[in-house]
Amino acid sequence: MRAIALMIARALARTTEILATLIMIVVTALNLTQVGGRYLFNTGFSWTEEYMRYLMIWLMMLGSVACIFRAEHMGIEALEHLAGPRFAPLVKSAVYSIAAIFCVVLLVYSWPQALRNASQVAPASGIPMIYPYLALPVGAALMLVQIALSWVAGFEPEHDDLSDTGGSA
Amino acid sequence: MIWVALTGLGLLFIGVPVAFAIGLAGLVGILVADVPLSIAATRMFTGVDSFVFLAVPFYILAAEIMNQGGITTRLISIAQQATRWLRGGTAYANIGASVLFSGISGSAVADAAALGRVFISEMPKEGYTRPYAAALTVASSIIGPIIPPSGLAILIAAVSGQSVINLFLGGVVPGLLIGLACAGIVFIDALRKRVPMPRPAHTGDGTVRMIMEGVAVATLPLIIVGGMVVGAYTATEGGGIAVAYALVLSLFVFRGLDMAGLWRAIMKAARISASVYLLVAASSILSYALNLLGIASWISSAAEMFADSPVLFLFAVAFLMLILGTFLDIGAAILIFVPLLMPAVRELGIDPVQASMVVMITLAIGLVTPPVGVVLFVVMRVGRIGMYPLMRALMPFLLAELAAVALLCLVPEFSTWLPEKLNP
Numbered sequence: 001m002r003a004i005a006l007m008i009a010r011a012l013a014r015t016t017e018i019l020a021t022l023i024m025i026v027v028t029a030l031n032l033t034q035v036g037g038r039y040l041f042n043t044g045f046s047w048t049e050e051y052m053r054y055l056m057i058w059l060m061m062l063g064s065v066a067c068i069f070r071a072e073h074m075g076i077e078a079l080e081h082l083a084g085p086r087f088a089p090l091v092k093s094a095v096y097s098i099a100a101i102f103c104v105v106l107l108v109y110s111w112p113q114a115l116r117n118a119s120q121v122a123p124a125s126g127i128p129m130i131y132p133y134l135a136l137p138v139g140a141a142l143m144l145v146q147i148a149l150s151w152v153a154g155f156e157p158e159h160d161d162l163s164d165t166g167g168s169a
Numbered sequence: 170m171i172w173v174a175l176t177g178l179g180l181l182f183i184g185v186p187v188a189f190a191i192g193l194a195g196l197v198g199i200l201v202a203d204v205p206l207s208i209a210a211t212r213m214f215t216g217v218d219s220f221v222f223l224a225v226p227f228y229i230l231a232a233e234i235m236n237q238g239g240i241t242t243r244l245i246s247i248a249q250q251a252t253r254w255l256r257g258g259t260a261y262a263n264i265g266a267s268v269l270f271s272g273i274s275g276s277a278v279a280d281a282a283a284l285g286r287v288f289i290s291e292m293p294k295e296g297y298t299r300p301y302a303a304a305l306t307v308a309s310s311i312i313g314p315i316i317p318p319s320g321l322a323i324l325i326a327a328v329s330g331q332s333v334i335n336l337f338l339g340g341v342v343p344g345l346l347i348g349l350a351c352a353g354i355v356f357i358d359a360l361r362k363r364v365p366m367p368r369p370a371h372t373g374d375g376t377v378r379m380i381m382e383g384v385a386v387a388t389l390p391l392i393i394v395g396g397m398v399v400g401a402y403t404a405t406e407g408g409g410i411a412v413a414y415a416l417v418l419s420l421f422v423f424r425g426l427d428m429a430g431l432w433r434a435i436m437k438a439a440r441i442s443a444s445v446y447l448l449v450a451a452s453s454i455l456s457y458a459l460n461l462l463g464i465a466s467w468i469s470s471a472a473e474m475f476a477d478s479p480v481l482f483l484f485a486v487a488f489l490m491l492i493l494g495t496f497l498d499i500g501a502a503i504l505i506f507v508p509l510l511m512p513a514v515r516e517l518g519i520d521p522v523q524a525s526m527v528v529m530i531t532l533a534i535g536l537v538t539p540p541v542g543v544v545l546f547v548v549m550r551v552g553r554i555g556m557y558p559l560m561r562a563l564m565p566f567l568l569a570e571l572a573a574v575a576l577l578c579l580v581p582e583f584s585t586w587l588p589e590k591l592n593p
Contacts, residue, residue: 020439021432024230031227031409035402053218056226056446060217063443064188073186073444074498074543080184091184098180099189102451105196110210132218136210158437 005152012146013069013156020063027052027059047125054122054132061139068096068146071155089154096147103140103147110136170462173198177455178496187498188444191505192451198458209454216453217446220405221327226442227408228318231389231415233434233441235273238419238426240386241283244269247383249367250376257359258367259295260305263288264351267309269383271316271344272390273415277536281310281544282551289552296365300562303552307559308566309351310544311533314499315526316344317394318411321533323404324449324503325525329511333404334397335588339522342583343530346576350569385422389414398591445500452504464509472513479517483524483578486510487531494535495542502532523584527577534570537563 034048067073071092079095080088114133121128177194181187192213199206235241248265252258263284270280285306292302314321317337326333358364392414393407402410419426426434475482493502507528514524536544539556549556577583 017436017440020443021436024226024435024439024442027223028227028230028409028412031223031406032413035406035409049220049223052223053220056223056442057214057217059226059439060443060446060450063440064447067440067444067447070440072440073188073447075186075190076181076184078182078184078540095184095186096189098183098185098193102189102192102196105206106192106210106213109207110213113207113210113214133214136214 002152005149006154009069009146009149009153010156012142012149013066016062016142017066017070020059020066023055023059023062027055030055050122050125050127054127054135057132058135058139061135062142064139065142065146068143068150069156071157073099089150092155093147093151096150100144100147103143107137107140107144110140170198170201170459170464172201173455173458173462181496187501188448188451191448191455191501195451195454195456195458198455198462202458202461204461208457212454212457213450217450219327220403221323221333222446222449224323224333224403224405224408225320225445226438227405227412228320228323229276229441229445230435230438231408231411232273232276232279233438234412234415234419234426234431236279236283237430237434238415238423240273240419240423240425241270242287243379243382243423244386245284245287247379247386250379253367255359256362256366257355257364259288259292260297260301260355260358260364261352262367263292263302263305264309264312264348264355267312268316268345268348269386271313272318272387273411276320277310277313277533277544278547280313281306282547284310285548285551289548289554295368298562299552299554300558301364303548303554303559304562304566305351305355306552307537307544307548307563308570309348310548311530311537311570312344312347314533315340315347315530317341317390318407319529320445321499321503321529322525324500325507325529326404328504328508329521329525331521331525332592334394334592335522336525337394337397337404338588338591339526339584340529341587343526343573343577346573346583347530347570350573351566354565354569382423385418389418448498448500449504452501456505456508459505459509465512468509469513469516472516475517479519480578482513482517483519483527484575486524487527487574487578490528490531491534494532495538496540497535498543499532499536502535503528520581520585522588523577523581526584527574530570530574530577534567534574538567 030048030052034045037045080091083091114130114137117129117133173194176197177190180190180193196209199209245266248262248269249259252261255261266284267280288306289302293299317340319340322336322340323333326336355364389411393411396402397404397407511521514521536542539545549559
């Protein structure tokens with residue numbers, strides 16, 4: 001039971017972080033194309049900006065799924081330390097289960113929002129708006145799965161977590 | 170309003186990750202204001218669907234690439250080489266390395282983790298106490314998010330409608346001022362012979378190469394900020410150029426990066442960016458909810474009390490941010506409070522750049538103080554040192570930094586001179 005849960009949890013985290021990494025590469029390439037395009041060919045590609053913005057929303061939701069398993073969402077960990085090494089993963093699962101309420105609300109309300117926007121298209125690139133909007137319900141659902149699995153499978157931080165650049169700070 | 174605060178703080182303290190705690194507090198606020206919850210999904214999307222925010226992941230990626238490419242060790246040896254002849258030389262080198270490092274990372278946590286690992290084991294070998302080495306690393310790390318490129322400056326620009334360039338330029342002098350404040354304490358300790366001389370220098374070979382490498386690293390912030398000042402590219406495009414520059418430097422100049430390392434760096438940057446974006450998205454739900462509940466009028470009536478004394482208002486803001494910064498995540502604090510403060514700042518005739526610097530630095534000081542000092546915890550872990558001895562050694566540095574904050578509140582030119590000069 002635990003082995004299967006761990007396998008699925010690992011596969012889910014791995015898949016989402018690889019997708020997020022690929023998106024990161026594409027977005028960086030698009031960004032450089034935008035600058036290069038303006039100077040080399042004298043044409044601003046207006047569509048690149050929209051692609052980048054919408055891809056980042058997918059990156060946010062997919063990467064956040066992997067961040068749960070890797071225990072990388074920033075938070076105060078005092079309670080976990082108090083609980084000791086044996087119960088720490090359970091405490092973590094418990095606080096993430098409170099976090100799951102947010103994912104549920106997001107899932108419930110972002111799905112109809114995506115459908116409402118199904119007929120709209122982005123002004124410059126012509127992307128149907130349902131694609132960027134779909135990131136929210138898909139990501140929220142996957143986060144719920146990852147949180148549920150963590151009760152059995154636990155968490156798996158990356159080893160060298162001290163090189164953590166801690167995001168915006 | 171009270172329910173929102175209670176939910177947010179309660180969840181935060183039991184350990185719910187910041188992004189989710191803030192998002193849930195925002196949902197409570199929307200419920201209290203009796204507005205349909207479906208607005209939350211929209212706010213979340215529009216909150217991060219921004220070209221300015223898009224800059225953040227690129228700077229994170231550039232820093233990760235430089236880190237994997239072994240640039241940190243080089244920065245440290247450059248700084249050490251420059252201060253070999255001074256009493257307390259290695260202590261100055263610690264501060265200098267923070268200044269150099271801030272030109273690539275813009276993150277205090279990255280700075281403290283990377284430099285702490287080296288300095289906290291090296292400095293005691295020369296005769297510094299361990300807490301002193303750790304405290305200096307902690308104190309100088311907050312230069313990271315102030316000197317450009319700075320992730321925090323981008324966040325402030327995005328939520329307050331200021332130009333990223335002005336905030337980047339505005340951070341140069343205050344960042345150096347914080348460095349000087351720390352160096353001042355080291356200088357006093359050197360006069361009292363409480364810090365040792367550095368060990369004799371290695372032989373001179375490789376010095377030329379080292380200087381060349383130092384110049385190559387220091388060029389990065391110049392390219393980014395310079396390009397933005399002359400209008401060659403936006404902050405976001407500058408981020409892309411920073412990534413390209415970091416790649417070239419790590420792959421071809423330092424040759425410390427292989428394909429596996431590069432993949433690791435990108436993956437790490439992708440995950441960090443995802444968690445930062447989620448935080449931004451959740452914060453935009455909360456700030457929307459706070460506005461529904463009428464916080465704006467509350468703030469502006471509070472600002473009216475300071476109508477004849479803008480400086481006093483700045484001091485009040487600094488005090489408030491120092492307290493908020495001790496337990497709130499710095500990115501979240503900026504996203505929630507800067508949009509609320511800025512109208513009052515403009516009304517009182519304070520330069521927004523000056524106010525932004527005061528907010529940024531006071532919040533960053535919160536990173537190095539308990540109960541929720543991320544930098545403090547990282548250094549405690551890296552340096553295997555307890556909180557009490559670390560805090561005691563940190564005290565003089567903190568006081569010096571608070572004095573620098575007071576100067577920034579009193580003298581607007583520290584923050585506004587460079588932007589006005591270069592980007593009028």
